[in-house]
Amino acid sequence: MVTSPKMRDLARYLLSYEGMSAKSSESMESVTLRVYEKLRHSLSAFAGIAAFESLAFRALTQAKSEAPSLWAVQIAADGSLQGLGEFESQIDVDKDLAGEYPAGEGGTILIDRLLGLLLVFLGEALTLSLLRLAWPEAALDDCNSENGRKA
Amino acid sequence: MNAQDRVTINKLPTGVPGLDEIVGGGLPEFSFNIIAGAPGSGKTTLAHQFVFANATPERPALYFTVLGESAIKMLRYQQQYTFFDPAKLPDSIRFINLSQVVLEKDLGAVLEEITKEVEKANPAVVVVDSFRTMVRKPQSDMDLQSFIQRLALFLASWQATTFLIGEYAEDELRDNPIFTVADGLFWLRQTTERNSIVRKLQIIKLRGQASVPGLHTFRITDAGVQAFSRTFGLVGHLKDPPSHRRLSFGIPELDKMLGGGVREGDSVLVAGSSGTGKSVLATQFIAEGISQGEPGIVAVFEERPQAYAERATSLGLDLDTPQKDGKLAILYLRPLDLSVDETMHSILDAVQKIGAKRLVIDSLAGFEMALSPGFRADFRESLYRMIFALTGIGVTILSTVEVDESFTEFPFSTYSISFLTDDIIRLRYVSIDGQLRKIMVVIKMRGGNHAKDIREYEITSKGVVILGKRLTEYQGLISGVPVHSDRSGSKEDHSQDTGIEYDT
Numbered sequence: 253m254v255t256s257p258k259m260r261d262l263a264r265y266l267l268s269y270e271g272m273s274a275k276s277s278e279s280m281e282s283v284t285l286r287v288y289e290k291l292r293h294s295l296s297a298f299a300g301i302a303a304f305e306s307l308a309f310r311a312l313t314q315a316k317s318e319a320p321s322l323w324a325v326q327i328a329a330d331g332s333l334q335g336l337g338e339f340e341s342q343i344d345v346d347k348d349l350a351g352e353y354p355a356g357e358g359g360t361i362l363i364d365r366l367l368g369l370l371l372v373f374l375g376e377a378l379t380l381s382l383l384r385l386a387w388p389e390a391a392l393d394d395c396n397s398e399n400g401r402k403a
Numbered sequence: 404m405n406a407q408d409r410v411t412i413n414k415l416p417t418g419v420p421g422l423d424e425i426v427g428g429g430l431p432e433f434s435f436n437i438i439a440g441a442p443g444s445g446k447t448t449l450a451h452q453f454v455f456a457n458a459t460p461e462r463p464a465l466y467f468t469v470l471g472e473s474a475i476k477m478l479r480y481q482q483q484y485t486f487f488d489p490a491k492l493p494d495s496i497r498f499i500n501l502s503q504v505v506l507e508k509d510l511g512a513v514l515e516e517i518t519k520e521v522e523k524a525n526p527a528v529v530v531v532d533s534f535r536t537m538v539r540k541p542q543s544d545m546d547l548q549s550f551i552q553r554l555a556l557f558l559a560s561w562q563a564t565t566f567l568i569g570e571y572a573e574d575e576l577r578d579n580p581i582f583t584v585a586d587g588l589f590w591l592r593q594t595t596e597r598n599s600i601v602r603k604l605q606i607i608k609l610r611g612q613a614s615v616p617g618l619h620t621f622r623i624t625d626a627g628v629q630a631f632s633r634t635f636g637l638v639g640h641l642k643d644p645p646s647h648r649r650l651s652f653g654i655p656e657l658d659k660m661l662g663g664g665v666r667e668g669d670s671v672l673v674a675g676s677s678g679t680g681k682s683v684l685a686t687q688f689i690a691e692g693i694s695q696g697e698p699g700i701v702a703v704f705e706e707r708p709q710a711y712a713e714r715a716t717s718l719g720l721d722l723d724t725p726q727k728d729g730k731l732a733i734l735y736l737r738p739l740d741l742s743v744d745e746t747m748h749s750i751l752d753a754v755q756k757i758g759a760k761r762l763v764i765d766s767l768a769g770f771e772m773a774l775s776p777g778f779r780a781d782f783r784e785s786l787y788r789m790i791f792a793l794t795g796i797g798v799t800i801l802s803t804v805e806v807d808e809s810f811t812e813f814p815f816s817t818y819s820i821s822f823l824t825d826d827i828i829r830l831r832y833v834s835i836d837g838q839l840r841k842i843m844v845v846i847k848m849r850g851g852n853h854a855k856d857i858r859e860y861e862i863t864s865k866g867v868v869i870l871g872k873r874l875t876e877y878q879g880l881i882s883g884v885p886v887h888s889d890r891s892g893s894k895e896d897h898s899q900d901t902g903i904e905y906d907t
Contacts, residue, residue, distance in 0.1 A: 299474040300500035307475075373479050377489035385493045 259371055262392075263364035266383075269390050281336050284359025291366060292331050294386035305331040311365035319358040333362075412611050415564060418456025418486060419449060421630035421748070425604070425619055427612040430587065433562055434610065435555045437534075437581060439571040440591030445602065445621070446568045447477065448484065449591070449628045450530045453566065455486050458495040462527030465520055466498045469505050470536035474498045477532075484627045497524065505537050510550040513537060517554065521561050528564050534581075535569030548580040555584050576607070586610040592618070596777030601742070604630055620742035620778075631744030635751060635792040650761065650799055652684070653691030656869035657828075660845050660854040665826060667760075669849070670790045671801045675830030679841055680862045681803035683718060684828070685763040686711075687866045688801050689731065690720040697760035698730045700753045702746070704769025708733035711765075718866045729757050741773045743785035747792065754798060762793060766803040787823050794825075808832060808883065825849040830860075834884050835877065842880055843869065857881070 270286045296304045309327045316322045324335040336359065370379040380392050414429025423429050430436070430453070438446045450466075458464035468474045478498070481487055492498075504516050521529065531537065558565045567581070573590070576582055588608040594601050604621045606614040621630040649664030658664045665671050665688075673681045689699040701722075703711050711733055712722040725731035732753040736746055753759065764770060771782050778785065793800055802824070808831065827846040832839050843860050845853040856873035857880050877885035 296500070296503075298498050298500060300468070300502040302502065303473040303475055303500070370475075373475050375479075375482060375489070378478055378482060378492060381489060381492040385497075 256368070256371070258376075259367045260360070260364045262367055262383075263360050266363060266387065266390070267360060269387065281359070284363065285333060285336060287359075287363055288333050288336075288366075290386040291363070291383075292333075294382060295370075296331055298382060298385070301331050305329065307369050308333070308366060311362060311369055314365045314368075315358065315362040319361045321358040322362060325358075325362070336362075414612070415453075416456045417449075418452035418454075419628045419630055420626070421619075421621070421632055422449075422604075422628070424634070425615045425630055425632045426587075426606060426609060427614045430564065431609070431611045432564055433559050434586040435559060435565045435584065436567070436587035436589065437571075437585045438566055438568045438589045438591065441593060442570055444591035444593045445623050445628050446591055447472070447532055448481065448623060449589070450532060450566045450568055451481050451484070452486050452627045454496055454528055454530060455488060455491060457528050457564070458491060459527070460494040463494065463524055464496045464528035464530065465524055465526040466496060467517060467520075467529070467531045468498060468500050468502070469531065469533055470502050471533050474500055483625070485625055486627050501531075501537070510537075510547070514550060514554055514557070518557060521558065521563065525561070526563050528566075529558055530566045530568065532566075532568040533570065534567035535571065551581050551584050582608070591621075594777070596775055599775040599777065601775050601777045620744045622745060629748075631742060631748050633744065633788065635744065635747045635788070650688075650697070651691050651695065653687050653694070654684075654867055654869065656858065657843070657867070660843075660856060660858065660869075661826070661828075662848060662852040662854070665799060665801075666848075666851055667799055668794050668797050669799055669825035670794055670823065671799070671826040671828065672824040673801060673803045673828045673830065674806050675803075676806060676808040676832065679830035679832065680860070680867050681805070681830060682711075682714070682765050683862055684830075684867050685765050685801050685803055686715045686718065686720055686722070689761055689763050690715065690722065692761040693725045693730050698725075698757040699732075699761040699763070700750060700757070700759045701731070701733045701763045701765060702736055702750055702770070703733060703765050704736055704773050705766060708735050717864070719864065720866070732757055732759070736770070736773055742775065742778050743782075743789055746770065746773070747789050750793070754793070754796070759798060762798050762800045764800065764802040766805060768805050783823075790823050826851075826853075831881070832883060833877075833880055842874065843867075844881070 266287045267283055270290075271283045292304055292308070295307070299307075305327060308331050312322065312325060312327055316325070322336075326334045328334055367379065367383075370382065374382070383390075383392050413432040414423075414427075415432055417423050417426065417430050438449055440446050454464040454466060468477065482489060499520055501513060501516055504512050517529075517531075555565070567585075569581075571579070582588055585608065587606070587610065590605045590607050592603045592605070594603070602621050602623070603618040605618050606616075615632055615634055617633050619630050619632055621628055623629075646667045648667040649658070649662070650667055651658050651664045652661070673684050675681050685701070689701055692699045701708075701711065706714075712726070715722040722731055722733070726733065734749055734753055736749060750762065754762065767786070771779055774782065774785075790800060824847075826848045829844050829846050831842055833842050834840075841860050841862075842857050844855075844857045847853075854873075858869050858873055859871065860867055860869045862868075874880055874885075876888055878888045879885045
């Protein structure tokens with residue numbers, strides 16, 4: 253399954269956004285987990301733990317087909333992510349922000365797939381509304397908006 | 404207590420077209436309401452419409468989902484409705500899932516969770532969907548009644564207007580404590596009538612204000628739930644004082660037969676068999692109105708508006724221009740499964756939009772066929788309500804009805820509805836001199852004078868044209884097979900005979 257570049261951009265943005273507040277030594281696994289946990293908290297409150305767990309499991313299955321490094325990752329019954337980062341390298345926040353060294357590909361793909369599922373089920377407007385709950389300070393305007401995040 | 408000493412209960416818009424009138428102007432603020440009905444009856448959609456109509460960032464809506472449809476799927480579908488504004492999420496409308504608390508804990512924990520979220524958000528509207536799934540689980544410390552009581556008290560204290568949504572059967576109405584506590588009880592029904600689905604809404608209970616009693620039909624469209632009040636939205640519309648004005652058909656001889664024309668605000672029935680010119684007469688009535696500056700509506704059921712207008716053109720009547728000018732609306736109300744209330748809604752919309760003074764319903768048989776079978780059984784009663792409502796706002800109605808031609812009887816209608824009409828014009832075929840000719844007679848004009856003449860007429864390129872004088876040479880004309888009375892040689896002069904007598 254190929255998701256839209258928009259969702260991939262959004263996933264990268266969220267990882268970068270969280271990476272900005274990360275210490276330079278913080279692992280990319282940690283940043284990915286931070287993004288994932290915010291999504292889990294927000295979506296579980298919105299749709300229930302079981303609904304989030306189902307979505308996350310589906311997203312992980314899709315992501316694994318593209319990112320072998322995720323092979324050991326599991327979704328627990330409460331929707332939490334287990335086993336992430338065993339093969340992921342350390343994040344370099346400065347490089348990541350400069351776009352030279354994107355956050356861990358596995359994590360990006362997983363977040364991308366999760367956002368992609370939300371996009372499929374809810375559409376862009378509602379997906380961004382839900383993300384605003386988790387990242388109230390982030391510029392999550394319409395990805396196409398010239399005044400938005402990419403501007 | 405004086406009226407000014409009483410507390411004023413604000414009425415909130417329901418967001419459902421037609422429902423505000425049914426509930427008496429809007430939903431009482433801070434009320435605790437139940438929306439009950441079978442799956443698929445529109446409960447969630449109705450609640451969403453209320454939420455979207457009332458939630459603001461300052462006073463948001465909290466929408467608690469429990470077991471059942473996931474919020475993701477629910478919003479996937481709900482966002483298809485035109486009332487759904489995604490910009491209202493998450494600041495004005497927040498969805499919170501309680502399924503884990505319900506599954507793992509007791510009702511006390513559920514109440515605690517709701518309390519926590521309400522205190523945090525200070526919502527104006529709270530919805531629990533589905534409340535029924537929440538209380539199905541065996542209860543522990545707190546019994547159901549206490550839970551409902553505390554929930555209702557808490558939400559009212561926090562000045563929230565609340566909807567609990569649940570799948571309830573009607574036999575639960577008697578002994579379910581939730582119905583006792585509720586201020587408002589909305590029951591949505593969906594029944595199958597032969598091959599048709601009929602949706603009806605009933606306000607079983609509403610504290611603090613009078614709602615319109617009875618079952619109101621509703622429809623779920625792209626715009627969500629739309630309710631059709633049994634009063635047709637005409638509560639408070641007072642009839643203009645009778646004008647005593649006579650409306651012309653544009654056929655001078657017929658106007659004379661009617662004592663000068665149809666009285667404004669009357670309901671006229673034109674009855675006759677196929678091909679006798681009922682629709683032609685109706686078209687002339689509308690066209691004449693337009694030429695007199697009286698906008699009109701034609702509700703057609705048996706042909707499309709374009710065909711109707713083209714047929715008028717063949718009679719030298721231009722219906723296209725007044726349509727473009729907003730002085731005429733031809734409504735095609737053919738879809739099956741209509742209720743009279745829905746039909747009325749379409750007609751009233753058009754009446755209000757163009758300020759119509761004349762309405763043609765062509766024909767009652769087509770109207771009946773367009774109704775769901777369940778509504779056909781009540782057709783007569785529905786017609787009564789419809790005619791009463793429309794003439795009540797000063798609209799003059801002309802309905803056509805096809806009657807079987809009989810040579811032993813002279814029926815006015817197959818519906819036994821003559822009592823509903825003020826005036827009846829009967830058209831029929833007669834066999835005269837080896838020809839099938841047409842005669843017309845005014846049977847009744849309530850409260851007015853009319854001619855008793857039986858007149859022959861033809862349908863020409865100019866429409867209905869009444870010929871000569873009344874037919875005095877034949878006996879038994881209304882039987883359809885008259886006998887020549889051999890008075891053809893009579894020199895009697897009828898030229899001064901208006902034939903007008905007062906109805907008794």
